[in-house]
Amino acid sequence: MAASSYDDKNITTLDWVEHIRKRPGMYIGDIGNGSGYHDCVYILMKEVIDNAVDEFVMGFGRQIDVTVNFETGETTVRDYGRGIPLGKVVECVSEMNTGGKFDSDAFQFSAGMNGVGTKAVNALSSEFEVRAFREGEFSEAFFREGKLVSKKRGKCKEANVRNGTYVRYVPDVNVLRKFKVREEYVERRMKMYCYVNAGLTINLNGKKIQSSEGLADLIADEAQFEKLYQPFHYRTKMMEIIFTHTNRFSEEYYTFVNGQYTTEGGTHLTAFKEALTKAVNDYDSKKKFDGDDVREGLLGCVAIRMKDPVFDGQTKTKLGNGELRSEFVAQMKKAIEEMLHRAPAETDKLIAKIEETTKLRSQLNTIKKQSRERAAAVSVRVPQLKDCKEHLRLDKKGDKKGWGEDTMIFLTEGKSAGGTLGTARDAVKQAVFCLRGKPLNTCGENRDMLYRNEEFYNLIKTLDVEDSIERLRYGKIIFATDADVDGLHIRNLLITFFMRFYKQLVIDGRVFVLETPLFRVRNKKEQHYCFTEEERVKAIAKCGQGCEITRFKGLGELNAKEFKEFIGPDMRLTPVSCLDDTDIDKTIKFYMGANTPDRKDYIMDNLVCDSSEF
Numbered sequence: 001m002a003a004s005s006y007d008d009k010n011i012t013t014l015d016w017v018e019h020i021r022k023r024p025g026m027y028i029g030d031i032g033n034g035s036g037y038h039d040c041v042y043i044l045m046k047e048v049i050d051n052a053v054d055e056f057v058m059g060f061g062r063q064i065d066v067t068v069n070f071e072t073g074e075t076t077v078r079d080y081g082r083g084i085p086l087g088k089v090v091e092c093v094s095e096m097n098t099g100g101k102f103d104s105d106a107f108q109f110s111a112g113m114n115g116v117g118t119k120a121v122n123a124l125s126s127e128f129e130v131r132a133f134r135e136g137e138f139s140e141a142f143f144r145e146g147k148l149v150s151k152k153r154g155k156c157k158e159a160n161v162r163n164g165t166y167v168r169y170v171p172d173v174n175v176l177r178k179f180k181v182r183e184e185y186v187e188r189r190m191k192m193y194c195y196v197n198a199g200l201t202i203n204l205n206g207k208k209i210q211s212s213e214g215l216a217d218l219i220a221d222e223a224q225f226e227k228l229y230q231p232f233h234y235r236t237k238m239m240e241i242i243f244t245h246t247n248r249f250s251e252e253y254y255t256f257v258n259g260q261y262t263t264e265g266g267t268h269l270t271a272f273k274e275a276l277t278k279a280v281n282d283y284d285s286k287k288k289f290d291g292d293d294v295r296e297g298l299l300g301c302v303a304i305r306m307k308d309p310v311f312d313g314q315t316k317t318k319l320g321n322g323e324l325r326s327e328f329v330a331q332m333k334k335a336i337e338e339m340l341h342r343a344p345a346e347t348d349k350l351i352a353k354i355e356e357t358t359k360l361r362s363q364l365n366t367i368k369k370q371s372r373e374r375a376a377a378v379s380v381r382v383p384q385l386k387d388c389k390e391h392l393r394l395d396k397k398g399d400k401k402g403w404g405e406d407t408m409i410f411l412t413e414g415k416s417a418g419g420t421l422g423t424a425r426d427a428v429k430q431a432v433f434c435l436r437g438k439p440l441n442t443c444g445e446n447r448d449m450l451y452r453n454e455e456f457y458n459l460i461k462t463l464d465v466e467d468s469i470e471r472l473r474y475g476k477i478i479f480a481t482d483a484d485v486d487g488l489h490i491r492n493l494l495i496t497f498f499m500r501f502y503k504q505l506v507i508d509g510r511v512f513v514l515e516t517p518l519f520r521v522r523n524k525k526e527q528h529y530c531f532t533e534e535e536r537v538k539a540i541a542k543c544g545q546g547c548e549i550t551r552f553k554g555l556g557e558l559n560a561k562e563f564k565e566f567i568g569p570d571m572r573l574t575p576v577s578c579l580d581d582t583d584i585d586k587t588i589k590f591y592m593g594a595n596t597p598d599r600k601d602y603i604m605d606n607l608v609c610d611s612s613e614f
Helices: 017-024 040-056 086-094 118-125 185-197 215-223 269-282 291-295 322-342 344-378 414-422 456-463 485-501 503-507 533-543 558-568 584-592 594-604
Strands: 064-068 075-079 125-134 135-146 147-155 163-173 201-204 208-209 233-236 239-245 253-259 298-304 407-414 430-435 474-479 511-515 519-521 527-530 548-551 572-575
Touching: 017 118, 017 558, 040 075, 040 118, 040 163, 040 185, 064 163, 075 201, 086 118, 086 125, 086 147, 118 125, 118 163, 118 558, 163 291, 185 208, 185 215, 185 253, 215 239, 215 253, 215 298, 233 322, 239 322, 239 511, 253 269, 269 291, 269 298, 269 322, 269 344, 291 344, 322 344, 344 572, 407 485, 414 430, 414 558, 430 456, 456 584, 474 485, 485 503, 485 584, 519 533, 527 558, 584 594
Parallel strands: 064 201, 253 298, 407 430, 407 474, 474 511
Antiparallel strands: 064 075, 075 163, 125 135, 125 163, 135 147, 201 208, 233 239, 239 298, 511 572, 519 527, 519 548
């Protein structure tokens, strides 16, 4: 085949609107459908609200009014800050690299530094409206798909109109895929703004959100009754640190830069971890604790203010500025040491927690050794596993986004479904692990369970995540259970296991649920597999009322030929997801813990019955 021509006519120049609309991911990250916390509909909202919060940080305006239509995504934001300078309203929302935040005097500690955010919102909206108010005058502009339609400037008709800026936008579904805004995600974002900006009030659809104690309120809300000692709290104008321990297995952090919630952490978080370990070890010079033992169960917040922050990506979820790490470590270590010496009684509780963790880890290592010896004596391979030939492996740069991403393992219930899957699968890339019925409910179990329970021990050996999730052998972990009550229960038990002990695999998007057909509708000429009731109705309409309808109760009812269709290139997978910034432990304990009366009351209070069935 001849090589494609490449000459002058192949070079294209796009204006700013066309470029953003053609490459939205460069500006707002993952487009998504609203089911992910960082999907575009929330980033668009964040870009506008960030500007309002920056006004509060600079001491102008203590209230922000936000309204959100959760169906269409239409959003309005009204702040009571200084207002965009009236002569530059159009430029600030439509000319790239234009804004007031390049001036360090006007915005000393701003998260937005590139003059891009609001322009991206404008370009990706079917309608965008901005209005600035200053000293009884206003300037407004209206855009469609990023193109200016009209603008106007004049005096306000109403008396005593407060200074500030009003923005209204409607996300363009012609550029962004169909989505639905989740109310809980929006409310959590508003809470995060208020936690890191004590004294700020956000009215979300009429609901008042505020925090008087800032990050101390965040720790109190997240720890509730689980904290083992009173949180250590250090606060200056440029840095705030607060932390405590719980009996959880995981470490949880909330980090902020100039009021920007950096969900992926960055330099300030790695510096805090290092500083904490050094400070604790210097405090108790008799022992040298391992960093993992110091941080297990830690719940902490780190907020800094700095000029010219460098973020990894336009969505600003991770702080760069690696050259400042040593400086951050020194400052934070000094702050933590001051807190430890100021509250010796609480520090003793902290040290006792770390010593207990160290002891338990030592005991766990003994159990691990015994389990490995027992497993080696019984068999050299996992009897429940039908492995595949290829596996996920790190590339030369240590990045998993490479070789073996298309490999997967199905966790299925029983030998019947496992046998069908084993016959239908692609043996090169698809493995099968057969569960022996319902696995153990791991809610409330300690980590030694992983080595005492044979089934889960075989599973973690199969996945090769015993020592580190970086050794994961498969690109996807897929739950393949029956679509009945027992199958859903097994699915919940597996979710509980992964959420409690390997939550990062869920956060990394490695865990899925396989959707299999509930019905088969056919006549003599055609047949349709239906995954929902709506699809069944449509299939009946196509095949006619005399068609045959089969309801599949279990995976074992599907033959290998049928199953091959449902685990091929077009397989339907639903990702198991959780917010990386919410306390999943509370949810797990409520739904899977030993609180049956509470769950019963919840079910009875929220049960919805269809009166047509009675």
